[in-house]
Amino acid sequence: MITQKDVEFYKDNGYLLVKGVFNQQEVEEMRKAVEGIIARAAQSKADYNSAWQGDFIPAEELKKLVLKGFHDVHYHDASFMRAVIHPHMTAVLTQIIGPNVQLHHSKMLVKPPENGAAFPMHQDYPYFPHEKHTMLAASVHLDHADEENGCLRVIPGSHRVGSLPHVGSYYLNHKEYPIKEGTPCVAEAGDVLFFNYLTIHGSETNRSSRTRRNVLFQYREASDFPVENTHFDWGMGLMVSGENPNFTKVKPEFKII
Numbered sequence: 001m002i003t004q005k006d007v008e009f010y011k012d013n014g015y016l017l018v019k020g021v022f023n024q025q026e027v028e029e030m031r032k033a034v035e036g037i038i039a040r041a042a043q044s045k046a047d048y049n050s051a052w053q054g055d056f057i058p059a060e061e062l063k064k065l066v067l068k069g070f071h072d073v074h075y076h077d078a079s080f081m082r083a084v085i086h087p088h089m090t091a092v093l094t095q096i097i098g099p100n101v102q103l104h105h106s107k108m109l110v111k112p113p114e115n116g117a118a119f120p121m122h123q124d125y126p127y128f129p130h131e132k133h134t135m136l137a138a139s140v141h142l143d144h145a146d147e148e149n150g151c152l153r154v155i156p157g158s159h160r161v162g163s164l165p166h167v168g169s170y171y172l173n174h175k176e177y178p179i180k181e182g183t184p185c186v187a188e189a190g191d192v193l194f195f196n197y198l199t200i201h202g203s204e205t206n207r208s209s210r211t212r213r214n215v216l217f218q219y220r221e222a223s224d225f226p227v228e229n230t231h232f233d234w235g236m237g238l239m240v241s242g243e244n245p246n247f248t249k250v251k252p253e254f255k256i257i
């Protein structure tokens with residue numbers, strides 16, 4: 001799926017856009033699954049607005065922004081589980097992470113037209129710090145994403161700077177790191193943007209008349225352990241590729257609620 005040059009690009013820049021990881025039919029299946037989650041959430045009155053809060057946008061504007069965000073999507077619909085372990089996906093992951101790859105968590109991010117919420121620039125590292133920094137996001141595009149509908153933006157090479165102080169541990173100072181200065185990653189439905197959890201990224205408001213739907217899977221190398229007891233999601237540690245050299249070290253505990 002990718003060449004050695006792509007692997008070098010990822011190592012140098014901290015991100016890689018891979019075209020055509022999923023075909024039209026697979027994209028359609030995931031779009032339907034996203035709609036299903038939104039419909040069931042509305043029915044069960046669990047339909048929260050997950051838009052980021054903070055001073056990175058004027059308060060009046062922030063009030064209008066909407067984000068449909070749900071975690072653990074592979075527990076909502078089987079199409080996402082198929083995507084998590086899709087052979088095209090694992091082909092890329094094993095080249096940029098190594099033979100043994102685990103899922104950390106999954107989520108969906110739907111930015112509705114006109115007022116789809118922005119993401120201030122941030123690193124994912126403070127949310128789930130790990131020892132070896134192998135953690136990366138694979139953001140699966142379910143729509144064409146461009147500057148108008150708030151595509152992902154990255155700061156190439158920023159993963160090499162290490163972890164930076166975040167405002168209230170959520171995002172970077174927006175005056176120092178304005179969203180618009182990130183490199184826009186224009187993508188088609190079916191493309192996947194891979195980026196390391198130290199790579200600075202974010203996205204602008206969706207001001208277009210088009211929805212921007214993404215599903216995001218976080219993966220890590222199987223012997224890369226968390227350094228803090230934070231951010232536990234269902235399915236954390238599922239083997240996506242290879243074998244688990246340390247299975248005795250981790251035992252998930254579940255509580256039925």
Ligand SMILES: O=C(O)CCC(=O)C(=O)O
Nearest residue numbers: 109119152201202203214
């Ligand atoms: O999808 C986006 O626009 C941003 C997602 C993001 O920054 C995140 O989930 O950490």
